[in-house]
Amino acid sequence: MRGPVRRSELVLLVFLAVVFAVSSTVVVGSVVHIERAGLAVDGLEDGAVLAAAAVQDVSVTAGDPKTLDRVEVLVDDSAVATHRDGNRLTLRGFAPSEGDHTLLVRVRNATPLLLDAKVEHAFTVTRCG
Known part of the structure; x- marks a missing residue:
């Protein structure tokens, strides 16, 4: 039969419980944020x-059109200007190189520690011919 729980074991159990609780909150919160954003790239x-x-x-759409006010669009890590056209964003005057x-x-x-909602696409631009 086992003796009483030692203080160090109790501290370890409490620590592990806190880590689990925080981790679960971060994962669930991130998933909820990503689902609510509902980002989509059309075209x-x-x-x-493409040429x-x-x-x-x-264009870019979101599950909640209000989210479009906070959307960032980058190409090759550089910000691209956008234009709000109803419930979508279009790329304003963007002409990528080949x-x-x-x-x-x-x-x-x-919320700190929670993941950003994002969509990433690789693409290749060719010359019109």
């Missing part, structure tokens, strides 16, 4: 090959 699939002019047809690029659309989570 561009991951791995797409530079076709990029003007790319070659490989990465589009990142994200909504930062206001």
